[in-house]
Amino acid sequence: MKIKLGENSYGKNAVQLSKIIRHPAYHEFRQVTVNVSLKGDFDEAHTIGDNSKILPTDTQKNTVYALAKDHFKHSIEDFALYLANYFVTSQAQVDEATIDITEHLYHRMVFDGVEHPHAYISGGGEKRTCRVIKSASDVGVQSGITDLLILKTTDSGFEKYIRDKYTTLKETADRILATKCEIQWTYDKLPADYTAQFNGIRELLLQTFAGHKSLSVQQTLYAMGQAVLEVYEGVREIHLEMPNKHHIPFNLEQFDIQNQNEIFIATDEPYGLIVATVTRE
Amino acid sequence: MKIKLGENSYGKNAVQLSKIIRHPAYHEFRQVTVNVSLKGDFDEAHTIGDNSKILPTDTQKNTVYALAKDHFKHSIEDFALYLANYFVTSQAQVDEATIDITEHLYHRMVFDGVEHPHAYISGGGEKRTCRVIKSASDVGVQSGITDLLILKTTDSGFEKYIRDKYTTLKETADRILATKCEIQWTYDKLPADYTAQFNGIRELLLQTFAGHKSLSVQQTLYAMGQAVLEVYEGVREIHLEMPNKHHIPFNLEQFDIQNQNEIFIATDEPYGLIVATVTRE
Amino acid sequence: MKIKLGENSYGKNAVQLSKIIRHPAYHEFRQVTVNVSLKGDFDEAHTIGDNSKILPTDTQKNTVYALAKDHFKHSIEDFALYLANYFVTSQAQVDEATIDITEHLYHRMVFDGVEHPHAYISGGGEKRTCRVIKSASDVGVQSGITDLLILKTTDSGFEKYIRDKYTTLKETADRILATKCEIQWTYDKLPADYTAQFNGIRELLLQTFAGHKSLSVQQTLYAMGQAVLEVYEGVREIHLEMPNKHHIPFNLEQFDIQNQNEIFIATDEPYGLIVATVTRE
Amino acid sequence: MKIKLGENSYGKNAVQLSKIIRHPAYHEFRQVTVNVSLKGDFDEAHTIGDNSKILPTDTQKNTVYALAKDHFKHSIEDFALYLANYFVTSQAQVDEATIDITEHLYHRMVFDGVEHPHAYISGGGEKRTCRVIKSASDVGVQSGITDLLILKTTDSGFEKYIRDKYTTLKETADRILATKCEIQWTYDKLPADYTAQFNGIRELLLQTFAGHKSLSVQQTLYAMGQAVLEVYEGVREIHLEMPNKHHIPFNLEQFDIQNQNEIFIATDEPYGLIVATVTRE
Known part of the structure; x- marks a missing residue:
């Protein structure tokens, strides 16, 4: 029986991104871990080492930081949808992009019942999560909680x-x-x-x-x-x-x-x- | 130069204890990690394997659970003081007992502004800590926060x-x-x-x-x-x-x-x- | 649309088992982590809390230790096959049993080129793994390495x-x-x-x-x-x-x-x- | 009683450094974690935020990488001694430098009894360690093993x-x-x-x-x-x-x-x- 490449994917994991969104009255602090995983036409990368269809995982990481500036403003799902769509539409060889985002929760410190404008304390081990799976024709969104x-x-x-x-x-x-x-x-x-x-x-x-x-x-x-x-x-x-x-x-x-x-x-x-x-x- | 035993201690670490204190209107849930460490006259245990002055670490662990019933009712410092004193006074060969307690924090769940009587959620990674060092003549208490x-x-x-x-x-x-x-x-x-x-x-x-x-x-x-x-x-x-x-x-x-x-x-x-x-x- | 139970399973994870096999010339030391996971007719346990078809995970754990005595003698795959078969054949409500075993590797210490008969040193982070999935009609065996x-x-x-x-x-x-x-x-x-x-x-x-x-x-x-x-x-x-x-x-x-x-x-x-x-x- | 600064230190931890030393017949691969900790005249950094005697921890990190080129050639103790001496002698405000190095062990792969010239496998969790404490007048060296x-x-x-x-x-x-x-x-x-x-x-x-x-x-x-x-x-x-x-x-x-x-x-x-x-x- 001939040997062949089966299901495969690659991407960048553990992209640690934090953002300050400066509202008039306070700073919103967000911290997320982003995983990018791509499926597509990568056979020859595996079989003959032809990287001409490989977007390096380092570039994927850079892309996450670059797009966070304008597109990570609301929920992690919204950002994941933007990222997944970006990879699928900008890279012809990519059939499906999966974006996992885990949000580390922080709360503004509260003193005498008032939220401090820019001091934060960790929300603990519990984390909000999402997964977006996007292909040319389809999109799936999962939301969740972990820990x-x-x-x-x-x-x-x-x-x-x-x-x-x-x-x-x-x-x-x-x-x-x-x-x-x-x-x-x-x-x-x-x-x-x-x-x-x-x-x-x-x-x-x-x-x-x-x-x-x-x-x-x-x-x-x-x-x-x-x-x-x-x-x-x-x-x-x-x-x-x-x-x-x-x-x-x-x-x-x-x-x-x-x-x-x-x-x-x-x-x-x-x-x-x-x-x-x-x-x- | 003759070889000799220098500073030494032994004890039980990571004794994981939880307790329910049943108040009339609600259950108080507490979870702590207790470390016991003893110093004293243990030279012959080291040099000739004479265990006659060794209180096994397994017994130390049992003691923590047994004494928690009546003596872990308030702060971790109060419990640590009781434990440290117990080991120093009940074991003649023990010169000094160190008790470290780390408290894992839980909060009662709140629905519509009301605390639930018996449902809890983790207080996160932050933990309250204490260390009590007790000898026959002296006692030192440290309190703290970690993570x-x-x-x-x-x-x-x-x-x-x-x-x-x-x-x-x-x-x-x-x-x-x-x-x-x-x-x-x-x-x-x-x-x-x-x-x-x-x-x-x-x-x-x-x-x-x-x-x-x-x-x-x-x-x-x-x-x-x-x-x-x-x-x-x-x-x-x-x-x-x-x-x-x-x-x-x-x-x-x-x-x-x-x-x-x-x-x-x-x-x-x-x-x-x-x-x-x-x-x- | 009516709500119903979808895919489900339950079992005991992280059963930490070690064994000494006493050969005439030396002791063989083995340490494994066993996970048991069962699928089957568990609908009413979920929907009405009827536990009459539930073999407790505590019993699963006991079973692993009890069967290790006679049946963990060779490879982890052999032991996993025995365990999976035991759960499927002894429990009519179980359709499929999955056994994952991770073996922590130890090597006999070597002094002057000679293996010591009963002193061991850890083989490091690398671990040998297997997964057996067994139903009444089918069996699948995976072997592997992790870390x-x-x-x-x-x-x-x-x-x-x-x-x-x-x-x-x-x-x-x-x-x-x-x-x-x-x-x-x-x-x-x-x-x-x-x-x-x-x-x-x-x-x-x-x-x-x-x-x-x-x-x-x-x-x-x-x-x-x-x-x-x-x-x-x-x-x-x-x-x-x-x-x-x-x-x-x-x-x-x-x-x-x-x-x-x-x-x-x-x-x-x-x-x-x-x-x-x-x-x- | 007046409040004052007691014992204090600062430095960079977890500097992850790897090095290839190219010998004629093979590559030597080394991977270490370096911690730098400095004691000295840092009172005004604490009390009035005067950083004029503070060598940033980022610079300490850069220094470790820069000095590794010529001075990490043999044991971790030799490298730690060089680093500790560098900080004490080049920074007048530093009274004492402590360098901790943990070496992650790798072994050359062996096939048919022959060591491969450039392929390595992890030596496992066990690590070699050292600590050097250096002041103008004194030096202490500890070596050790962990895990x-x-x-x-x-x-x-x-x-x-x-x-x-x-x-x-x-x-x-x-x-x-x-x-x-x-x-x-x-x-x-x-x-x-x-x-x-x-x-x-x-x-x-x-x-x-x-x-x-x-x-x-x-x-x-x-x-x-x-x-x-x-x-x-x-x-x-x-x-x-x-x-x-x-x-x-x-x-x-x-x-x-x-x-x-x-x-x-x-x-x-x-x-x-x-x-x-x-x-x-």
């Missing part, structure tokens, strides 16, 4: 599961449910205002998580996805990855101390991982 | 420094000042309420950073430390480590685009590191 | 690429080519001895990288994949991810010093990423 | 330790002893050839670890330090940090399977940490 670390101290249990010879886990009607979510949703209908949409969906996800009487991570995950699809008609489907950040009751009874769901070992590994897409028929 | 990522988009410059044959940096009267601080302060007079003190000092540090007209990282660092010592008489000295998280203007001019302090490369490495203790005469 | 950090100081150039208004990269006929590869290959015909196959493929990959006159990362990547497919008929396709670990010549000329390809800035970010599958027609 | 991950599958026990009400650990005469060492030694008498000295000390440390009948981590640590001091008269003292990378027997007995020291849970946290300096009287 969203949330937990509830009650209204969560795990019971009536399969028991076999290797089962040692105890059933519980009351446990800590903690997770560090990675969530992406795909739009059928692109919203006019991605940031408003993001804020609404994030709030709904948190509310659903907080209010849910959880019988399992799976059920809570599904409820969160379902809530988004019920309210946001423009969202086609939503993908959720919820690692179980276990907080395991410490066995104080061995020391004749009662542990009434008070003292836990917080563990990172091993961890349960629940992954699902909630979609429409 | 405090802050920045200001103006009111910061760096000019009139030494120029030599290897200088390429351009002077600037207006740059981004960003840093991820690690700060510890030492008490002369132990406060009644460590959390109130912590909150006050943290707020003062942020205010000073935000309001400072910075001529250098050194000057801003010193101003932050000075402010704390001026207001908090019980604080003997404060140590600040401020890595410079550089945001470097991207050279758009090479593309005939003006960069009026708008577009930056955010870099992690290499980084300037400014370290100083501000103290009293 | 393989390799470089060559010459026989690598990058020239004659597209130049546009954002191009600043200089062409070079002689640069450092450095990469931290992630490589997986898929078998059409399962080998009798996975470890022999792995060792042969790894050696061939290294030899091809070392000997290649590289006109681009793409060309070297393709040459490496092609070499494996030419020699190993049982390999259907091979996937290579090669991030470009840039070593950028430092501009010494600004100090009137010549830099004849001697002094470089080693950077992690941003980085070019070249990804391709080499396959058969 | 040295070693283990032995037998000849290690832990018994006859203190038992109290929180003790649950079982005594064992046969356990895995695994550690990821950080070791530094200080020279009284600077060696002519740092690399030969390093290689000799590293080999002796590994031999001692491998051959020791360990009654505790403490005892093995001490034996390793003692061996170095006994053989290397120019070494004044040696500091060892040995985290206990626990491999805990998995309780297979609960499934009616015997675990004869075969199957272990490898854990990163919590971990015992043993730290000591072995010195001379």
Whole structure:
């Protein structure tokens, strides 16, 4: 059988870009990580080292900084759409461009209830994300959140599961449910205002998580996805990855101390991982 | 020259403990990482493998969980003091116990201005820290903050420094000042309420950073430390480590685009590191 | 449109297992990280919190340790096949089990040319990997290497690429080519001895990288994949991810010093990423 | 009490430098991370923002690259000595310069017993380190190893330790002893050839670890330090940090399977940490 090049792509990852947008009353500070990935007619670059259809990844990086000046003004989705379109339309050999942007969140410092005009503090590990995939004929937009670390101290249990010879886990009607979510949703209908949409969906996800009487991570995950699809008609489907950040009751009874769901070992590994897409028929 | 054991210590690191404190109206969730380190009469453990004076690190870990039930109710400093005292008083061979506690911050979720009674979201990378060093005759308490990522988009410059044959940096009267601080302060007079003190000092540090007209990282660092010592008489000295998280203007001019302090490369490495203790005469 | 559960799976990640196999003349030490992921009839766990078809991830973890005693004796592929088959055949509701194993490599210490019988040193960051996907009717086996950090100081150039208004990269006929590869290959015909196959493929990959006159990362990547497919008929396709670990010549000329390809800035970010599958027609 | 500046320093960290040294028969590839830290007369930089005695950290970085051309030819200690001396002698306001260098190890690829002239593979996580502290009147040199991950599958026990009400650990005469060492030694008498000295000390440390009948981590640590001091008269003292990378027997007995020291849970946290300096009287 003859050997050939299969699916392939290349691009620049981890382009670290920050921008100050100077509004009359305050400075808006934004920091993003941009990944560019291109697919297209790159066979001869691979097979004979012909680089004549290769836009260097260094140039891709320069392009991101150059276009940020005029085109990174609003949401990361808007900027990603501009970038993806630029690469597809300016480079004939490129069939498809994928732009991933991760936004590192900062908040203006607040003193006595007033936002400072130019001092910022990190918004923490949680990050806003998007992915735009653009070809000549098509465009897909995903928005999301990553590293969203949330937990509830009650209204969560795990019971009536399969028991076999290797089962040692105890059933519980009351446990800590903690997770560090990675969530992406795909739009059928692109919203006019991605940031408003993001804020609404994030709030709904948190509310659903907080209010849910959880019988399992799976059920809570599904409820969160379902809530988004019920309210946001423009969202086609939503993908959720919820690692179980276990907080395991410490066995104080061995020391004749009662542990009434008070003292836990917080563990990172091993961890349960629940992954699902909630979609429409 | 005869060979001998010099300074030595041992203990358990990274004891990951979480606790739910059940108040009538809500659940308080706390998560900490505890390090225990003991100094004392351990020569023969090293020289002849005699473990008769060794309290295993596994037992130290169990002790942390067991004592958390009744004694981790308020600040991390209070818990660290209890733990340090426990090890020094219960183990005759221990001369000095050092307890480091790092608190991972969580906030109750807020919906429509109301805090949820048992749903939490991570407070981000910033963590509250303390170190207690206890011997039979003495006790020292340090409180601090780590991974405090802050920045200001103006009111910061760096000019009139030494120029030599290897200088390429351009002077600037207006740059981004960003840093991820690690700060510890030492008490002369132990406060009644460590959390109130912590909150006050943290707020003062942020205010000073935000309001400072910075001529250098050194000057801003010193101003932050000075402010704390001026207001908090019980604080003997404060140590600040401020890595410079550089945001470097991207050279758009090479593309005939003006960069009026708008577009930056955010870099992690290499980084300037400014370290100083501000103290009293 | 009705909302429904789409693709989903769950399992235990980061099961850290080590094993001593006691041979007459020496101890064999093995350390692996196992991930289990199951697909199947889990709809009602999501939609109504019915856990009656859920084998807890805690039990999955226990199962890995329990089965390691008798069934982790040879390659990670052999153990993964046993585990995948166990979950599919013992759990009627499971349609497909995916087992990922990463092996942390250790070498016996060598003194005066002789391997020590029971003292080991880490083999470094490079790790051997496999993935087995098993359903009632089908099985797929991938083997691979991750975090393989390799470089060559010459026989690598990058020239004659597209130049546009954002191009600043200089062409070079002689640069450092450095990469931290992630490589997986898929078998059409399962080998009798996975470890022999792995060792042969790894050696061939290294030899091809070392000997290649590289006109681009793409060309070297393709040459490496092609070499494996030419020699190993049982390999259907091979996937290579090669991030470009840039070593950028430092501009010494600004100090009137010549830099004849001697002094470089080693950077992690941003980085070019070249990804391709080499396959058969 | 008046407020004043206490101990302080500043410098550039994480200067990532690589170098090709072109020998007639092969290329020597070196990659190091350099940290520069300066102490001196910097009071007014802190108190009034006067930068006239500040050599920018950016210039420090440039200096490292510029001096590497002619002065990074042999050991990292030699280069660190040159750098430290340069900063102290060329900058009147600098009282003391500390240079830390970490060397990332690479090995030439070997095919059929022959080293390739210019293809390299990473030497793994283990790194060689040094620290030089230089003032006008004095110089101190430390050499070391970091991230040295070693283990032995037998000849290690832990018994006859203190038992109290929180003790649950079982005594064992046969356990895995695994550690990821950080070791530094200080020279009284600077060696002519740092690399030969390093290689000799590293080999002796590994031999001692491998051959020791360990009654505790403490005892093995001490034996390793003692061996170095006994053989290397120019070494004044040696500091060892040995985290206990626990491999805990998995309780297979609960499934009616015997675990004869075969199957272990490898854990990163919590971990015992043993730290000591072995010195001379």
